Amino acid sequence: MEQKPLLTPDDLAMLLGISRTSLWRLQQDEKLPEAIRLGPRMVRWRRESVEKWLLDYEQM
Structure with missing residues (x-):
């Protein structure tokens, strides 16, 4: 499966393991x-x- 070059808020929240509110x-x-x-x-x-x-x- 090809990775998308742009991440949606849902994609990024899932990648980081956080809620959309935290995002x-x-x-x-x-x-x-x-x-x-x-x-x-x-x-x-x-x-x-x-x-x-x-x-x-x-x-860091």
Whole structure:
């Protein structure tokens, strides 16, 4: 199965093992990689940015 290059909020919450509420809290606190706004109600994250962010987080 091919991995999607853009992650939805549900995808990212599942990947991180957190709820959507916690995801939005992290986003609001600017603790996640920068999101891409595709529309007024559509937000996505680049998979490669999230993977790099996770690696950097693990090395702290």
